[in-house]
Each structure stands twice: as C-alpha cells, then as structure tokens.
Amino acid sequence: MTTGSSHTSGSTADGGGISTFKGQERALRADRLGTGGLLLSVLAATAPLMVVAGVMPTTFAVMGIVGQPLLFVALGAVLVLFGVGYAEMSRHVHNAGAFYAYISRGLGGTAGASAALVALVAYNALQVGIYGLFGFEVSNLLATYADVTVVWWIPALAAVAVVGALGWLKIDVNARVLGVLLVVEVALVVIFDVAAVADPAKEGLSLHAFNPDTLGGAGIGTALCFCIAAFLGFEQAPVYAEETSRPHVLVPRVMFLAVAGVAVFFAFSSWALTVAAGPSAIVGAARKESAGLLFALTESRLGTTFTDVLHVLFVTGMFAAMLSFHNVVARYAFAMGREGLLPAPFGRTSTASGAPATGSLSQTVVSLVVVAAFALLDGGPAGDPTAPVLHLFTWFGNVGALGVIVLMAAASLSVIVFFARRGAAAAQAWRLVTSALAGLALLVIAVYTVKDFDILVGVGPGSSLSLVLRGIIGLALVAGLVQGAVLRSRRPRAHARIGLGNEAFQLEKAAEAAS
Numbered sequence: 001m002t003t004g005s006s007h008t009s010g011s012t013a014d015g016g017g018i019s020t021f022k023g024q025e026r027a028l029r030a031d032r033l034g035t036g037g038l039l040l041s042v043l044a045a046t047a048p049l050m051v052v053a054g055v056m057p058t059t060f061a062v063m064g065i066v067g068q069p070l071l072f073v074a075l076g077a078v079l080v081l082f083g084v085g086y087a088e089m090s091r092h093v094h095n096a097g098a099f100y101a102y103i104s105r106g107l108g109g110t111a112g113a114s115a116a117l118v119a120l121v122a123y124n125a126l127q128v129g130i131y132g133l134f135g136f137e138v139s140n141l142l143a144t145y146a147d148v149t150v151v152w153w154i155p156a157l158a159a160v161a162v163v164g165a166l167g168w169l170k171i172d173v174n175a176r177v178l179g180v181l182l183v184v185e186v187a188l189v190v191i192f193d194v195a196a197v198a199d200p201a202k203e204g205l206s207l208h209a210f211n212p213d214t215l216g217g218a219g220i221g222t223a224l225c226f227c228i229a230a231f232l233g234f235e236q237a238p239v240y241a242e243e244t245s246r247p248h249v250l251v252p253r254v255m256f257l258a259v260a261g262v263a264v265f266f267a268f269s270s271w272a273l274t275v276a277a278g279p280s281a282i283v284g285a286a287r288k289e290s291a292g293l294l295f296a297l298t299e300s301r302l303g304t305t306f307t308d309v310l311h312v313l314f315v316t317g318m319f320a321a322m323l324s325f326h327n328v329v330a331r332y333a334f335a336m337g338r339e340g341l342l343p344a345p346f347g348r349t350s351t352a353s354g355a356p357a358t359g360s361l362s363q364t365v366v367s368l369v370v371v372a373a374f375a376l377l378d379g380g381p382a383g384d385p386t387a388p389v390l391h392l393f394t395w396f397g398n399v400g401a402l403g404v405i406v407l408m409a410a411a412s413l414s415v416i417v418f419f420a421r422r423g424a425a426a427a428q429a430w431r432l433v434t435s436a437l438a439g440l441a442l443l444v445i446a447v448y449t450v451k452d453f454d455i456l457v458g459v460g461p462g463s464s465l466s467l468v469l470r471g472i473i474g475l476a477l478v479a480g481l482v483q484g485a486v487l488r489s490r491r492p493r494a495h496a497r498i499g500l501g502n503e504a505f506q507l508e509k510a511a512e513a514a515s
Contacts, residue, residue: 076263122403
C-alpha cells in the first residue's frame with residue numbers, strides 16, 4: 001500500500017468514523033498544542049478549587065497537622081527533583097504512553113507492560129472517582145438554589161455523557177474549555193487568598209504553618225499521601241507529546257512550570273487558610289466545617305454572592321479535572337492499542353478530530369458502568385447522601401493516587417537505568433542523582449500510602465475493603481507483568497515494540513519501503 005502525506009489520500013473509514021489509513025491510525029495529530037494549551041490541559045487535572053476546598057480541609061482535620069503549607073513546599077521540591085530526569089526522558093521518548101513508555105525504555109518491555117496496565121487502572125480510577133463528588137455537589141447546588149431535588153447519580157451520568165462527547169473533539173478544543181474553567185477557578189482562589197491576608201484572624205499574619213515543628217506526629221506520612229494527590233496532573237505533560245510541535249522543548253517547560261506553579265499556589269493557599277482561621281484554630285475549624293471550611297471563611301470576608309459563585313466554580317473545576325483525566329486515559333489506551341497491549345481498535349484515531357476515539361469511548365463506558373453500579377448499590381434517594389463522596393470519590397481517588405505514586409517511583413529508577421545503558425551516566429550524572437533522590441522519597445510515600453490506606457479511605461484498621469482497594473493496583477501490576485512475559489514468549493516482535501510508540505511504525509514503514 002502506498003501512503004502519502006495527505007490525511008485523506010489512500011484512506012478509508014469504517015462505519016464508526018475511525019481511520020483505517022495506516023499512517024493515521026497509529027499516530028496522533030501533531031501541532032495541536034502549544035505551551036499555553038498544554039499547560040492548561042495539565043493544570044486542569046490538579047483541580048485547584050477541589051484541592052483548596054476539599055483536600056486541604058481534610059488534611060487539616062484528619063491529620064491534625066498545621067504545617068500543611070510546608071508539606072506542599074517539600075513535595076514541590078521532591079517533584080522538581082523527579083521532573084529533572086523525567087523531563088530529560090521526554091526529550092528522547094515521544095509517546096502518548098508516557099509513564100509506561102519511559103519505564104519500558106529503561107526497565108524493559110515486560111516492566112513497561114505492567115506500568116501500562118497500572119497507569120490505565122490508576123487514571124481511570126482518578127477520573128471515575130470525581131463523578132461521585134461532582135454528582136453530590138451538583139445535587140446540593142440544585143437543592144439550594146433551584147429548590148429541586150435530584151439524586152447525585154443523575155448529574156453524574158449527565159457529566160459522563162458530556163465528557164465523553166468532548167473527548168471525541170480535537171484536543172485544542174478541549175484545551176480551550178479547560179483553560180477558561182481553570183483561569184476563572186484560580187482567580188477566585190487568589191481573591192480569597194488576598195482577602196485572608198488582608199483580614200487575618202486574631203493571630204495575624206502568622207508564619208507558624210511553615211515551622212518544621214508543626215510536622216511532628218504520627219500523621220505526617222499520611223498527610224504526605226493526601227498532599228501529593230494535589231499535584232497529580234503535572235506528570236501528564238508527556239502524554240500529549242505527539243500532539244505538540246516541539247515536544248523536546250514544550251514538554252519539559254510545561255512540567256516545570258506546572259510543578260513550580262502548583263507548589264507555590266497550594267503552599268500559599270493552605271497558608272491563607274491558616275491565616276484566615278488562625279494557626280491555633282485551623283484544625284478545629286476544619287473538623288467542624290469539613291469541606292465547607294473555605295466557603296465559611298469566604299462568606300465572612302467576601303459575602304454570600306462570592307461564596308455562591310465559588311460553589312459553582314467548585315463544580316466546574318471538578319468537570320475540568322474529569323475531562324483532563326479522560327483525555328489522559330484515552331491516550332494511554334491508544335498507545336497500548338498501537339503496541340499490542342490492548343486490541344488493535346484502541347490504536348486508531350477519529351478521522352474527524354484525530355482524537356483516540358476508541359480509547360475515549362471505552363473510558364466513557366467504564367465511567368458509565370461504575371457510576372451506575374454505585375447508583376444501584378451505594379446510596380440513592382433513601383440511602384446515605386454522602387455515600388458517593390465517602391465511597392466513590394474517596395475509594396477510587398486513593399486507588400488512583402497510589403498507582404501514580406508507584407509509577408513515579410518506577411520512572412525514577414527507569415531514568416537511571418536508561419541513561420546508564422546508553423553510556424551517558426557521566427554526562428547525565430546530576431540528573432541521575434536527582435532521580436535517585438526523588439525515587440527514594442516517592443518510595444517512602446508509597447510505603448506510607450499502603451500502610452495507612454485504611455485511614456485514607458476512611459475504614460477501620462485491618463479492613464478487608466482496604467486490602468481489596470490496595471490490591472487493585474497490585475493486581476494490575478502483576479497482571480501486566482504476566483501479559484508482558486506472555487508477549488515476550490509468544491510474540492517477541494510485539495514485545496520489542498513496547499514503549500516505542502510511533503517510532504516502531506516509522507521503522508516498519510522504512511523497512512517496507514526498503515523491501
């Protein structure tokens with residue numbers, strides 16, 4: 001078959017509008033994202049308002065640690081160290097599989113297959129879990145402002161449909177949607193931060209929250225688990241590498257901008273919460289108000305109208321995060337389909353938008369099934385109204401966070417092995433040192449996450465549910481190793497392509513042309 005540069009030349013499409021042109025079905029369309037679009041797509045997953053209104057009060061309340069701002073600074077430093085090697089890898093590997101592509105290049109195809117399945121499960125869990133909180137908050141908004149009673153799963157299912165539809169569009173369209181939501185969301189949080197500094201509690205502009213003494217106690221490890229989840233999103237930049245014009249420049253730039261920006265923003269915002277409530281009162285206030293802490297503090301300073309707008313933006317921020325994670329899952333599925341780790345249709349793109357349509361559709365189906373299952377089994381009109389938050393959001397969110405932490409630790413090791421095998425250890429020495437330090441820190445956080453998982457998901461010590469939820473990531477890891485080993489034995493050529501992405505296709509095309 002002769003191929004040309006035109007998108008339509010020599011192409012056909014099946015009834016579902018999926019490209020069967022060989023050059024298109026295995027490559028995402030380049031030049032869709034610049035620095036701004038990529039940065040907005042990545043930062044949307046961090047859901048700033050969801051972190052400030054949800055994660056921060058929970059960490060103050062559950063862990064009783066006042067020094068949360070210092071934790072964000074420390075984690076920012078760890079993730080910058082991680083990003084040094086991770087960004088350097090992005091200059092050598094351009095693959096929508098990101099984590100698993102990097103791990104396969106350093107640790108081999110079998111490890112890459114395992115990482116691919118862990119990533120697919122983790123990001124699916126993160127995305128699906130947000131539907132619980134989203135449905136709960138929309139239901140509350142409708143009851144408060146429209147006097148309409150709607151069970152949580154109705155807006156959750158509506159969101160599944162809208163996110164699924166947007167997932168089929170061009171990624172630059174998605175970036176514009178995410179960008180508008182993110183900018184407005186951040187602006188409102190900044191307004192609160194300024195208001196808190198301008199009108200502090202009786203203790204004034206105290207810097208007590210940055211005192212290392214505030215980090216003492218048994219809850220420090222679990223607090224790290226809570227806080228690192230707030231950063232999730234920056235590591236997604238390489239997923240979009242194939243859709244940028246200069247991935248070797250844009251991806252590292254966006255990663256460092258994202259990590260630095262998130263660390264500063266969250267450290268300052270969590271400090272603003274301690275200033276607004278008072279360092280001595282913040283833990284008690286968080287335990288009393290829970291997720292309502294931010295809204296209680298804004299209402300007393302900025303009025304009811306601002307707080308009402310903040311409630312609405314809380315919901316739109318969650319929607320942006322869901323769409324961002326949806327796009328990431330779809331691209332992981334695309335990369336896996338292209339390399340034989342999922343059925344071939346997953347490795348095809350839409351003729352209309354160039355989006356990974358099958359991966360997007362499959363993620364929508366997973367979301368639909370999980371939300372429907374929780375609607376039937378976990379709450380409802382007569383059930384516990386907080387069930388979707390306490391169960392769907394908390395359980396799946398922490399499963400996803402554990403998976404990503406494990407992937408980051410493995411990627412740090414992969415960076416070291418990758419450059420050592422290429423004989424570049426001396427030239428990349430300082431990057432290998434930063435990767436080793438980051439890997440050790442991430443491994444410690446992963447151990448704490450597993451150890452304290454019962455606290456993270458809100459169940460009693462020794463709970464079988466905690467064991468099952470932790471086991472989801474363990475099962476994905478083992479199943480991926482088995483799949484990789486089977487591929488290596490039965491389909492060695494497919495195993496050799498793991499992590500190569502579109503490079504494998506280009507090599508095959510060159511070989512075909514030569515023959």
